[in-house]
Amino acid sequence: MKIALLNDTHFGARNDNPAFIKYFNRFYDEIFFPYLAEHNITNLIHLGDVVDRRKFINYNTAHNFQEKFWKRLWDNKIDTHIILGNHDTYYKNTNSVNFTHLIKTFDGVHEPFIYEKPATINFDGLDILLLPWICPETEEESLHAIDNSNAQIAMGHLEVKGFEMHKGHFNEHGLEISQFNRFEKVLSGHFHRKSDNGTIYYLGTQYEITWSDYRCPKGFHIFDTDTRELTRISNPIRMFRKIVYNDKKENYLKKDIQEFNNTHIKVIVEEKTDVNQFNDFLDRLHNDISTYEVNVIEDSYNINATADVNVLDQGEDTKTFLENYINSLDTELDKGKLVAHMREFYNEVQDK
Structure with a gap:
């Protein structure tokens, strides 16, 4: 059996920004659902942080979530399992109040399966330990499951020390790597940067959400229960682009700018000898294509920028x-x- 893996989809990210809704939808329309259909994959495990805000959800975001994601899983008969992440729960001490209470299957009976507490589930003969976000209410049960489950594969929304959360920022809190030594593979959401140590795999986000994701590989994954292999399906669609401006090296009056359409752009000024050419180039970025933001940085040490x-x-x-x-x-x-x-x-x- 092949299982599609999603994590940290963060529906409603960036203040429910319509540009990001459109960008996220491109991933589902052009990459995710077509791949599942082409390869006849009918199983999905979501490793947490389905939505972005813990406290509420915007009506437009909820509608888009239903139409572009939830209903399509139902229509395509995708057997769906959701492990709660920290963004999916209202309180920090319990997982019991969460966004999934608002979503039911369209017959109100069957899938998806929602996991508020750890559970070992058999997928086509392979036991997999599913570990939702560990909060005070579930900590004892979760640690017991990690130590005692018969499963050799674990999937969850975990906070493990020593892994890179964002470029150059390593996590110093949470569980020890050694606590998972008994597992063959541990697959997790939570950290948005893809990394692994050969046993524990942080899968990273499917798409870019903030500038911290710039040039960070994005995509989703397929897990094969027979071979236990993990395959990454790349998402080449980018939201954040940088232009290092140097008119000593390039003529920007002739530069093709179509690749920057529908993106956020940072123009980092390295050399600007022709002010008119620079202003004309900025005008083209603003008027000849559709850009969400063009931010000019002439001081590379300006953190606010x-x-x-x-x-x-x-x-x-x-x-x-x-x-x-x-x-x-x-x-x-x-x-x-x-x-x-x-x-x-x-x-x-x-x-x-």
């Missing part, structure tokens, strides 16, 4: 807001150190 403020509006606490802001920065600075300093300053203020 690299930040993605929309990532903040996710219904989280202040400290998480600040961490999201830092993680969204498009910078070569050490984000781990920035986050550590932020936490230190935040705690000092809280103690006063």
Whole structure:
């Protein structure tokens, strides 16, 4: 049996921005559902963070989710299993109040299967341990399942130390890698950057969501229960593009700009000797194609110019807001150190 794997789809991301709704839909319309149909794949496991906001969902986002994703799974008879992620739950201490209470199958009886607590499920003769987001209510049961399940394969929405969350930012919290030594493979959502250590595989997001995803490989995965092989299906559709402007090296009056259509663009000025040519080029980006944003950066050390403020509006606490802001920065600075300093300053203020 071949099982399609999705994770961190984040429906409603970026303040329910219509441009991102359109961009996400292209992945489902042009890549995901056509691939499933072509290869006759009728099973799906979603590894958590189906939606973006923990506290509420926008009506337009909910409608798009139903029409472009949920109903199509039903119409195509895709056997769907959903492991809850941290963005899918309202409270932080329990998974019991979550977005899936709003979605039922169209006959109200059958799939999808929703997992609020750990469960070992047999897929075509192979036991797989499914691990939703570990919260205080499920921690003891989850750790017991990790230690005692007979499954050799685990899939979940996990927070494991030592893995890269975003470029240059490694996670320092959560479970130890050694806790999963007994498994042959562990496949997880949660971190948006694809990485692995040979046993634990963070699959990364299907598409770009923030500037932190720039040039980070995107796609979804197929897991084969017979061979236990994991295959990545690439998504080449990009939302974020950079142009390093140097008119000593290139004539921008003749530059083909169609590849930048329907994207967010950063124009990083390296050399600008002809102001008229520069202004004409910007006019073409604004008027000759459809761009969502054109941000000119003439000071590469201007952190504010690299930040993605929309990532903040996710219904989280202040400290998480600040961490999201830092993680969204498009910078070569050490984000781990920035986050550590932020936490230190935040705690000092809280103690006063």
